[in-house]
Amino acid sequence: MAVLSFDNVSILQEDVPTLQQVNLEMNEGDFAYLIGKTGSGKSTLFRSIYAELPINSGVARVAGYSLNDIKRSDIPFLRRKLGFVFQDFQLLTDRNVEKNLSFVLEATGHSNPDEIRFRIEQVLAQVGMSNAIQKRVHRLSGGEQQRVCIARAILNKPLLLLADEPTGHLDPEVSLEIMQLFKQLNQQGTAILMASHDYNTMRQVPGKLLKIEAGRIFPVNSLD
Template sequence: MSILSFEHVSISHEGIPTLTDINLSVEAGDFYYLIGRTGSGKSTFFKSIFAELAIDEGQAQVVGYDLATIKRKDIPFLRRKLGFVFQDFQLLTDRNVEKNLSFVLEATGHTDEAEIKSRIEDVLARVGMSNAIHKRVHKLSGGEQQRICIARAILNKPQLLLADEPTGHLDPEVSLEIMHLFKELTAQGTAIIMASHDYNTMRQIPGKFLKCEGGKIELTAGI
């Protein structure tokens, strides 16, 4: 079964038809760049995947859930199987790294303190930030904060990771480090869809391309 399967899907945003006739299949380990101008519908597409926006037409399955018929009570369970990396980090700046990560686990139903500690140590090691566990978020550089965002995104071992301009505010060297980390995740089976305008990085890190334009999302040969 595909991790994501859209067949003839149409989506509206605030009552306005935004995307039409989307046909896409995403498998474990796939890496897609989502490209397109600001306002072309990339955010609408992401919001439909985690069921913030409803599907108007077509068939849409994500990590085993039917987006056309999903019940409100099931949406948190859908989102537990997804990871999100935001451009603006959205970290809790009044807390340290450990508290930022434990907050996510506790909010998604984890109560075993030993398991929480083990998961946090594991994801920090994977992003090369083990030594930052007790640091306050506001003391970290932009690149370090983005690594913490990625650690947060993979806490629940997501099948699909959505990244919205994750290298938008980072220097080229740090951007490449983040991208290499993403490729490691795909090698371990996580599928990733990354919205980006960072064409320099895209040229260096191979992936498939989806272009969002004119209300459509279609596979394209590249940038």
């Protein structure tokens, strides 16, 4: 089943064409890297996927929603079906791990404290952070913070996980651990689209390669 389908999609930013005639499909269980120079349009693609930027032409569907005519009131429901992992973590540093995660669940409509606690314990176990539930975020290492970010991203069991340079601030050994964690999640069925420049780690954790260049996206066979 396709969780993302772009058919001849073009996207403008401030009336300037950024992406043109994009054809892209992600199915359940797909794992793809998006490579390209800074400013080539990776962030534009991500922003269009979660309906922050409108589709100018073509046909786009994500997680069962048409992006061509999605209602503003449906955008939060679309985003609940997506997970997001960022390079700069974007955690609430004045709170502990549990409160960072409960904040997300409460914001997406969960209200039962026991169910919230159970789901938090589940995702922390998945990312190897069960012992950190009461720790303050600022006391965690960069790799630990990124694991918490991944836990946050999978709280609502997303169909598609978007990761934007998730190993950009991590050293090589930790980067490899984080990438292997993404691969494990992918093998459990979550489709993952990851923008990355971390070629060394990508070679050790292979996936489908997509290159973005001159406003187009196309498959490539190698990182060379």
